[in-house]
Amino acid sequence: MSDPDWPAVARKLAVRFAARAATHDREGSFPFENFDDLREAGFMKLTVPRSQGGFEAPIATYLRVQEELARGDGSTALAFMMHTKLFGQQRDGPSYPERWFDEFCRGAVERGWLCNTVATEEGLGSPAGGGLPETVAVEVEGGWLVEGRKTFTTMAPLLRYFIVLTRIENAGGPPDVANFVVYRDDPGVRIVETWDSLGMRATGSHDLVMEGCRLSVDRLVTRRAAGSADLRGAAGMAWFALGVAATTIGVAQAARDYAVAYARERTPTNGRTIKEYPGVRTRIARIELLLQRSRALVYDAAAAWEGRDQPGAPATPPPIDRIAVAKIDTLNNCIEAVDLAMRVVGGVSLQKSRPIERYYRDVRAGLHNPPLEDRALEMLARTALDEPPEPPKGVE
Template structure:
C-alpha cells in the first residue's frame, strides 16, 4: 500500500515531529468507539497530546515551542485525523489560534506572553467560542448576542456559545461579545474556572461527535478590563493560513477510508469469485479514482502551504487561494470516502467497520468555514473584476 505521507516528510525535523502526531493518532484510534458513541473527547487522548507537548508546537522557540511552519502543521494534523478526525479538528483549533496570535500580533505583548507561557509550561489548551444559535457561523458577519457590560474596572459577560469544541476540556475560552461601552465586537480571555462559567451538554450530531462541541454558558461572569484581549477592527480581515487545518483534517479522514477500503478489497472474496475483489476491474477503477483525487488534493493543499511559508510578503493576496483549497479538499475528501463506501458495499454501513463513521465525519467539512457558496462567490467576483 502506498504511504501517502512518505513523500511529504522532507527532513529529520519533520520526521521527529511527525512521530508525535503518529503517537497521538494511535491513541485517538484506541478510543473511537466510546468517543463516537458518547459524543465525548477522550481525556486519555488529551493526556497523550500534552505528553507530546503538542499544544505548544506552534509557539515561538523562545517560549519552548517548535515554531511550526504551516506545511508542518498540516502534515501533523492530517496524520492525527487518520486516527480520528474529531481529535485532529479539536486540537487543530488550539494550535491554529496560537499560530494566528503569534503571526498577526492581535494581542498586546504582555497578554500574549502570559498565555503563551502557560501553554508552553503547562500545555494548557484554548479555543475561540464564537458561534451562537441566532448568528450561525461568525464568518457570516452576525453580531454576537453575548454581551459585555462595563462596571468600573470590570466587564460583566453574559451569553451562550455553541459548537465549542472540547468545551469541557479547555483551560481558557476566547469569547466574542458585543462590548457595550465601545459599541464594538470584542474578544475576552475567560478562565474555565471563573464563577458563572459552565458547559451544557448539547452535542448530539451525526458526525464529528468526538469533538464534544457542547454549549458554553456565561452567566454574569466578572472579568477584568485586561481580559478584553481583542477588539474587532473595521478593515478587511487578513487571510488566515492556519485555517487550512480544516481541509487537512478531512483529508486525513479520506486517507484512512482509502486505506481501509484497499485492505477490505484485498481480503474480501465472496464465494461467487475465485479471487479477492481487489482484482475485479470496477473495484480497481474505484481505487484508481481515489488515488488521483487524493494526489490532486495533497498537491493543491501542500503547495499552497509551501507558498505561504516561503513568501510571507504574498500572504495578504492569498485569501482566495486559501478558500479554494478548503472548498476543493473537503469536497474531494467526501468523494473519496464515498468511493470507499462503494468498495465496501453494504458492509460499509455496518458498525463493525469504520466506513460509516468516516462517511458521517467527512460531511462536517462542508459546514466548517469558509462555506462553499461564499468561496464560489468570492472567486467569481475576483474573476469578473
C-alpha cells in the same frame, strides 16, 4: 538537538487514538486520554514561537501532523487544531496583545493548557457571515459583565482559555466587537453538554453559558468596531482553512486504507477477490486521484502562503484565493473519496462495528468550518472580476 519528526510521532499516536475512537464516537465522550498523549509528546507547543519556548512548526508541518492525527481520530485532530492554529495565526497576523499571547504560550508550554476561540452562537451562526454576537459585555465597576450563550465550543471539557467573542454597545454609535478570556470556574460560567452531532462526535463542542459573569478589566483581549476587518487578517483564514482541509484528508485517507485492505482480502464464495473487479479497481484509482489532488492543492496553497512576502512571489492568484480553492476542493474531493470507499467495501460498510461508517460521517464536518463554500466562491468571483477583496469578517 533537532526537533522531533512531528508527523512520524503523530502517526504513532494516531494508532492509539484509532483504538479508542469507536467508543468515544458511540458515547459522544471527550477523548481526554488522547490529549494526555498529545501533551506528553510535546504537541501543545508545536506551533508556539521559539521565542516563547515552543517548536514554531512551519505551516506544512502543522498540516502533516493534522493529516496523521486525523487518520486515527478525526475528532481529536479537529479539536486539537483549534489550539495549534491560534499560535500560527498570531505568528503571521498578530492580533492578541503581548500580555495575553505570552500567557497563552506559557500555558501551552509549561502546563500543556489549551486555548480556543468561542465565537459562534445559535442566532449569529458563523461570525464570518458578518453578523453581530448576541453575547454582550457591559462595563461595570471594576471590570465587565458578560452575558450570553455560545454554541460549538470545541474542547469545552478541557479548555483552559475560552476566548469569547462579544458585542459592546456604544452610546449613540455603532457597537464594537470584543474578545474576552473566560475561565470555566469564573462566576456564572457553565458548560451545557449539548454536543450530539452526526460527525466529529468526540470534539466536545458543547455550549458555553455566561450568566452574571463578572470579569476583571484585564480580561478584555481585543476590541474593534463591528464590521471592521478581523485583526488576524488573512492569517486567520490560512491556518484555519488549511488545517481543516488537512484534517479532512486524514479522515479520507483512513477510509481509503480501510477500503484497500478490505478489497485485498474480501473473497466471496465465488472464489474471486473483489480487488479483481474493474469497478472496484476504478473506484480505488479514483480515490487515489482525489486524495493526491487534494494534497497538491493544500501544500501548494501552504507554500504560497509561506512565500507571500518573498521577492518574486507570484501575485496571482493571491495566496488567500489558493487557500480558498484548496479548502473547498479538498472538502468535496474527500467527501467523494469516502463515498467511493464505502462503495468498494459494499453493504458491510454500513455496519456500526466498522470504522468506515464513522469516516463517512466525520468527513463532512469541515464543510461547516470557515471559509464556507459560498463565501469562498464569492472571494474568487471578486478576484476574477477585479473587484477589491472584502476585509475578513472573522474566523472562529
